[in-house]
Amino acid sequence: MTAPDLNALLADIETLVSCESPSHDHRALAHSAASVAAVGLRLLGVGPEHLVTDGCPHLRWRFGDGPSRVLLLGHHDTVWPVGTLRTHPYSVRDGILRGPGCFDMKAGVVMALHAAAALPDRDGLTILITGDEEIGSPGSRELIEETARGCEAVLVLEASAEGGALKCRRKGVSLYRIEVEGRAAHAGLEPDKGINAGMELAHHVLATAALSDTTRGTTVVPTALTAGTTANTVPATAQLAVDVRAWDRTEQERVDQAVRALRPVLSGARLHIVGGVNRPPLDAAASTDLFALADSLAADLHIEPLSAASVGGASDGNFTAGLGVPTLDGLGAVGGGAHADTEHVVVAELPPRTTLLTALTQTLLARHRPAADTGQRTGHPACGPSATRRASAQERKR
Structure with a gap:
């Protein structure tokens, strides 16, 4: 040839x-x-x-x-x-x-x-x-x-x-976006009247990272995150992207169920989970x-x-x-x-x-x-x- x-x-x-x-x-x-x-x-x-x-x-x-x-x-x-x-x-x-x-x-x-x-x-x-x-x-x-x-x-x-x-x-890939709804307030005058979406998001950064399983080769990595609008305002919204890689579908399903089971930690905060399994x-x-x-x-x-x-x-x-x-x-x-x-x-x-x-x-x-x-x-x-x-x-x- x-x-x-x-x-x-x-x-x-x-x-x-x-x-x-x-x-x-x-x-x-x-x-x-x-x-x-x-x-x-x-x-x-x-x-x-x-x-x-x-x-x-x-x-x-x-x-x-x-x-x-x-x-x-x-x-x-x-x-x-x-x-x-x-x-x-x-x-x-x-x-x-x-x-x-x-x-x-x-x-x-x-x-x-x-x-x-x-x-x-x-x-x-x-x-x-x-x-x-x-x-x-x-x-x-x-x-x-x-x-x-x-x-x-x-x-x-x-x-x-x-x-x-x-x-x-x-590996198969799953991609998620965790959206948090809080409530804005002046960070100096009355922070207690706000619901800090950034703080709520921090809990879920740790929670999703903990879903990794090194023995099975599954990685769950929090990646891009955003929160707030100005330095003196309690963040009203926040977002987190999560990248998941797994060798088998069983692991993809385990992580998917765990991500969808996340619940707000702070009183009054709300969560929205977007995304899911992208590639088997x-x-x-x-x-x-x-x-x-x-x-x-x-x-x-x-x-x-x-x-x-x-x-x-x-x-x-x-x-x-x-x-x-x-x-x-x-x-x-x-x-x-x-x-x-x-x-x-x-x-x-x-x-x-x-x-x-x-x-x-x-x-x-x-x-x-x-x-x-x-x-x-x-x-x-x-x-x-x-x-x-x-x-x-x-x-x-x-």
Whole structure:
């Protein structure tokens, strides 16, 4: 299998990185979607469906008249605000590519498009690139699940874990906002007439943090909090965001019940709980067979043995795995620094990882295609433990 042209990969990554696309900026996202669509049109010879949910643009390519069998899944939104390019410009130096969103995950989007372009037959392939993943996919979840339902495999182009490991297990995510209603009063003249929403909130910061369970790997982290309006006023309102990560649904349900059972501590205060389970866990079982096949193909392509990682971060692959669809994540760029000033991509890894993605997609598409249509067979049987050339490397937590 011929390796993709590195210069072509870099040129397309530069195009996407240079089009800033923070999740909440729909105008910027529209420009970004247009850039992705243009790259895809040039490589694939056909434009995508343009889909919009809640003002946010998503792109989908479907090939063939039959059902979709393999879904390449990614997103074009980033956490970086417009203007970041002025301080973090696109660059390639000493084998390292930098720029806002390069690692998470515009390089992965380009890899998906180039891998699809290299396929001799795309019948049964779908590519879905969403625009709101970084904020929990509020508008695209239904689209993702509708597109993935019935597929035989979902390959997620999120960036790899440390050292290029594939993400074969992810924690589920729950997100909450605790809103407190108190009563304002002058902090110096008559504080006793107020109900301090900030003090009420402090009780719930401690109460939610106590729900963590280190033995089960469950983290419950109070994050953003606000209270009050002026320094000399008893706060009338307060809000707290809570981030929950858990390896299994039982833990998600335990924490959910505990958060919803919170009650006011101060007399007269009122609580409102907003939010809940955002993404189910991506269990290791969802990735086992696909990882074995990818590892076997890597050996055939003379690529270094693959390793598997368990990570606390979630992706849209959690949704597809939650449907029971086999899902393999972390097939995108090798590098590091997601959401940080150190975000980067290792340039030398782009061609082999794209080649592996092409081979994996081609093998999966060929499985149920009539023999006359498969062309040259890959020789790989249905994946499973017997198809594994070597044991997966030890799991590493990012």
